[in-house]
Amino acid sequence: MTRVVLALDSFKGSITASAAAEAVRDGWLSQRAGDDVVLRPMADGGEGTLDAFAAAIAGARRRPVTVTGPDDAATDAAWLLLPDGTGVVELSSTSGIEVLGGQLRPWDAGTVGFGEAIAAALAGGAQRLVLGIGSSASTDGGVGALTALGARFADADGAPVAPGLRGVASAASVDLAGLRALPPGGALVLSDVSNPLCGPRGAAAVFGPQKGLDAAGVVAADAALARLAALVADAAGPAHPGPATPGAGAAGGTGFALLAWGAALVPGSAEVAELIGLDAAVAGADLVITGEGSYDDQSAAGKVPAFVAQAAAAAGVATALVAGRIAADADVSAFTAARSLTDLAGSAEASLADPARWLRAAGTALSRTV
Known part of the structure; x- marks a missing residue:
C-alpha cells in the first residue's frame, strides 16, 4: 500500500x-x-490561511466584520478567534485582489480594510495576532492598514493622503504616535514571499504588473515606496528593521508597514506547516x-x-x-x-x-x- x-x-x-x-x-x-x-491542506499567508487555521484548531470561532474593500465599497469578511486568545486576520479577504473581481485598481486600491479588521480583532479581545498578508490588491506600502490603526500620513499641505498608491506618491509626512498598541502577545505576520520593499526584487517591480501597473507605473511606484520608507524610518526611529528586510515587500509593502508597527515577519508556509x-x-x-x-x-x-x-x-x-x-x-x-x-x-x-x-x-x- x-x-x-x-x-x-x-x-x-x-x-x-x-x-x-x-x-x-x-x-x-x-x-x-x-x-x-x-x-x-496548506496555506502561506495568502488566500485560505484563515480556513487552514479554522480546520486545524478545535474551538476556533469566526467573527464577522464589515470593512472598506480595495474598491472602497463595504466588504463582508471575518477574522478568527482561537481558544488561546489569538486573533487571525487575513488580508486576502479584506484587501485582496480577488475582492476586486478582476477589476484592477493599481493606483487606488489600498489596505485600509485589512487595518479595520485588525482593529476589530483587537476590540474583540485578541491577545495576540497572526496576520496573513498574501494576495493583496494594492501597492500602498501598508499605508491604508496603518491609517486604520491610528497612524497619520499627510501630503505637503498637511491633508490626509488619498487611498492607495496615489496617496503614497503624495505623502510628505508620517506620524506614528497615534498607532494602536500591539496586543500583549504581539503580532506575527505570515508572509508568502521574501522580497524587500524596493528595487528590482521589490514590491512594485515584481508584483506591480499583476496588480495593473505598466512599466512607467512600476518605476513611479518604486520611487514612491522608497520615499515612504524614508519617512516611516524617520517616524519609527532606528529600531525599524528597514525596507531591505526579507518580506518587507510582501502585499505591496504591507510587510514593511507592519514592521513599523512592531510586528514580526515569518515565512507563512512554515507556520501553517507546523500547525497542521x-x-x-x-x-x-x-x-x-x-x-x-x-x-x-x-x-x-x-x-x-x-x-x-x-x-x-x-x-x-x-x-x-x-x-x-x-x-x-x-x-x-x-x-x-x-x-x-x-x-x-x-x-x-x-x-x-x-x-x-x-x-x-x-x-x-x-x-x-x-
Whole structure:
C-alpha cells in the first residue's frame, strides 16, 4: 500500500485548498483504491490561511466584520478567534485582489480594510495576532492598514493622503504616535514571499504588473515606496528593521508597514506547516503531492509548493506538482512529476471553469505514472 500526502495550497479565486486536495485524492483513488491518502491542506499567508487555521484548531470561532474593500465599497469578511486568545486576520479577504473581481485598481486600491479588521480583532479581545498578508490588491506600502490603526500620513499641505498608491506618491509626512498598541502577545505576520520593499526584487517591480501597473507605473511606484520608507524610518526611529528586510515587500509593502508597527515577519508556509503537522505526515509518506494555481518564477520565494518540496526532500520523500498553470520559465526540477490543469483541460478557460474536474484528472494521471 502506498501512502500519499496531499499538501496543496488554494488555487486562487478558483478552488480552496481543502477542495483541491479532495479532488486530487478522488482522482488518485479511482485508480489505486487501496492506497492511504492523507490530506494536509496548506496555506502561506495568502488566500485560505484563515480556513487552514479554522480546520486545524478545535474551538476556533469566526467573527464577522464589515470593512472598506480595495474598491472602497463595504466588504463582508471575518477574522478568527482561537481558544488561546489569538486573533487571525487575513488580508486576502479584506484587501485582496480577488475582492476586486478582476477589476484592477493599481493606483487606488489600498489596505485600509485589512487595518479595520485588525482593529476589530483587537476590540474583540485578541491577545495576540497572526496576520496573513498574501494576495493583496494594492501597492500602498501598508499605508491604508496603518491609517486604520491610528497612524497619520499627510501630503505637503498637511491633508490626509488619498487611498492607495496615489496617496503614497503624495505623502510628505508620517506620524506614528497615534498607532494602536500591539496586543500583549504581539503580532506575527505570515508572509508568502521574501522580497524587500524596493528595487528590482521589490514590491512594485515584481508584483506591480499583476496588480495593473505598466512599466512607467512600476518605476513611479518604486520611487514612491522608497520615499515612504524614508519617512516611516524617520517616524519609527532606528529600531525599524528597514525596507531591505526579507518580506518587507510582501502585499505591496504591507510587510514593511507592519514592521513599523512592531510586528514580526515569518515565512507563512512554515507556520501553517507546523500547525497542521506536515512534517509528521511527510515522514511516513511514499509520495507528497503539492500545488497551487499558478506555478512560476516567483513560486520558489516562499510559496507553498517550494516549501513542501523542501520538507519532503529533507525526509527523503519524492514530491509531485499539480498547478493550474506552469509557466514556461518555472523550474520544476524539484518535482518527480508535474501536471498542469491548463494542459489537461486544453485551455486556461476550461480548467478555471471546472477546476475540481481537472484536479481529479491530475490525480488520476499521477497515480498511473508516479
